[in-house]
Each structure stands twice: as C-alpha cells, then as structure tokens.
Amino acid sequence: MSDQANLRVQRLRDAGYKLTNARLTILTILEQHGGHMTSADVLEEVDAVAPEIGRASVFRSLDLFTRLSLIRPTYINDSSTPTYVLLPGGHHHHIICTNCDRVIEFEDCHLEKLEHELEQKFRVRLTGHLLEFYGLCDNCAARQPD
Amino acid sequence: MSDQANLRVQRLRDAGYKLTNARLTILTILEQHGGHMTSADVLEEVDAVAPEIGRASVFRSLDLFTRLSLIRPTYINDSSTPTYVLLPGGHHHHIICTNCDRVIEFEDCHLEKLEHELEQKFRVRLTGHLLEFYGLCDNCAARQPD
DNA sequence: TCCCTGGTGAGACATGATCTCAATTGCGGT
DNA sequence: ACCGCAATTGAGATCATGTCTCACCAGGGA
Ligand SMILES: [Zn+2]
Ligand SMILES: [Zn+2]
Ligand SMILES: [Zn+2]
Ligand SMILES: [Zn+2]
Secondary structure (H helix, E strand, O other): OOHHHHHHHHHHHHOOOOOOHHHHHHHHHHHHHOOOEEHHHHHHHHHHHOOOOOHHHHHHHHHHHHHOOOEEEEOOOOOOOOEEEEOHHHEEEEEEEOOOOOEEEOOOOOOHHHHHHHHHHHOOEEEEEEEEEEEEOHHHHHHOOO | OOHHHHHHHHHHHHOOOOOOHHHHHHHHHHHHHOOOEEHHHHHHHHHHHOOOOOHHHHHHHHHHHHHOOOEEEEOOOOOOOOEEEEOHHHEEEEEEEOOOOOEEEOOOOOOHHHHHHHHHHHOOEEEEEEEEEEEEOHHHHHHOOO
16 A cells, blocks of 8 residues: 555544445545546446445545545536546646646645635635646647637 | 626637527526526526526536636535536635535635746646635634644 | 444435437528 | 528436435444
C-alpha cells in the first residue's frame, strides 16, 4: 500500500470509522485508477474484483470519502453523473475542455495563502480544495479561431 | 435585462446558437436566482413561469450553457443532482462545509496570473474557472474540536 | 457470553435524465 | 415582409442512477 493510501486509511480511522473490507476495496480501486472515475466505473470495477460488495455500499463509501475530503465529485462532461477525483494532499486541479471534454491536470496552485486568509476570515477549518479551469484545449482552440 | 444578462445572450449568439424562448426563459430564471440552483429548482421554476417548456429543453439548455461557460454544475450536498452556479465574469468561488452542506461564497481569487501561465503552458484558451474549498464551517468546527 | 452499535448486501423503489420523432420556430437570404 | 430550412422544441416512453428498507453480521465492551 502506498504512503498516500496509508494516509487515507488513517484519516478514516481518525474520524472514527471502521476500515471494512468494502471501504478498503473501494479506496484501493480509486487509488489504482489515480482518480477520475465515475460512479459507474467504480461499480463496474467493484463488480469485477469483489462482486459480493453491494451497490449501496459503493455509494455509501463514495459519500463517506467525500465527507472526509479524500475524493471529490465533479461534473466533467454533461451534467448527468459525477466523476470522482482523488485529492492527494487535499487538493486537485485540472482544465476541462468544454468542447471535447478532455481533462488536463496540473499541479501548482499557489493557494496556500488564500486558504489561510479564508480560514481566518470565515473561521472555517479547510481540509481541501478543487480548482477547475475550463475553456478550449489546444486542439479545439485551433479549430475554432476567435 | 441586466448587463450581465446581455453579455450571456451575446455569448449564445456569437457561438451560433439561436435565442429561443426556452433558452431565454431559463437563462432569465438563473439570473434572477443568482445561481446555486439544482436542476430540480430550475424545472420547478420553469413549470411555474412557462409550463409549455418541456423537461428535455431544460436539460438541453443547462448543458448548452455549461458548454458556453455561462454556468457550471457542481456537487454541493450529497444528493445526486448537480447544483448549477452562475459564472459572472467567468468565475465563481465558494467554501462547502462537508458536514452541514452550508455554502459560503467569496469573491477574490487572485488567479489571473495562474490562468495566464496555464494558457501559455498548455496552449489552451480559458474562459472561466470554479474554485471550491472544503472543510468545516465555524459552527461545525466548534462542535468537532480536534 | 450477551448486548449494542455500526456496517452490510439484496432488491424493491423513486427520481433524474435521455431518446425519439413529428411539429414548430428563429433567422438568414431574397 | 416573405420564404425556406436547419435548428430546436415538447410529450411521453424509456432508461439510468442513486436511495431505502430491513434482516443480518462482525466486533468491542460489560
Ligand atoms: Zn478540446
Ligand atoms: Zn491546490
Ligand atoms: Zn457546517
Ligand atoms: Zn476567480
């Protein structure tokens, strides 16, 4: 198990939740795919790897992980089903092409300062963030001048 | 009609889409509510204001507006339906409490520089962004010391 | 050992979103 | 102002997605 994975398991335990087989399996699947899975993707993979796990548990786990800021659902393409992204270190950033749905991930966000300011201003305790830019990727931009 | 609304209508036209009654109605509803509406909210309001507009058109319009970066679907509470936020000036920022689902909006993001860097680095043309922080609001943080 | 609580799987169920297709409409061209 | 046509629409069937219920189980503490 990777360091990141251990951190996540730790977070589960610290929050007082049991590390059950269903939860570990689903977390592992998310890790292995590096995020960006729809609920359908997760369901399919769970069914292939551990068919004894029910669909309700999959959704329950995804909700739990979301509350713990381990993952975050986002709407990549059209508005139907969310895509879950892992939040290693609490954050994730990507660019979404609104024409072809291509996703480009990037690392640096320089948001630590803003995060601090917000915590003080609103007296909140922040555990993660998601930053999405959207526009046209190089391919689609070339095709649609102006 | 507000300046912002005119800008959005312009964006529709520029992209080569017709300004139909359905689209204008739905856009107006979004404007009036200042964003943060679920598809159910929009459907309900459409039904109250212009019952002749069909469900399908509502979803089609929301998808179109999303592609045009006029709005953006996001996953606020643990319900499975997206909440759409308006993107005045192309961006929107908020904090979501992962315990009580409270949403706190904020204005400043200081992301212009990063946006520029990304455009150059990946040769993309960016039209907007969404920044979400997650954590506990003041209320929930007080209840869960740690 | 016996509760008690949190967690689970199966499947029925309720919403939410899509599809199809004929009818209509916005808008550019005349 | 009119025409012609592709874009867009509305109704309802249909499909997909996520929720609920409930009996059952595992594990920790008395
Ligand atoms: Zn693209
Ligand atoms: Zn970040
Ligand atoms: Zn809260
Ligand atoms: Zn911004």
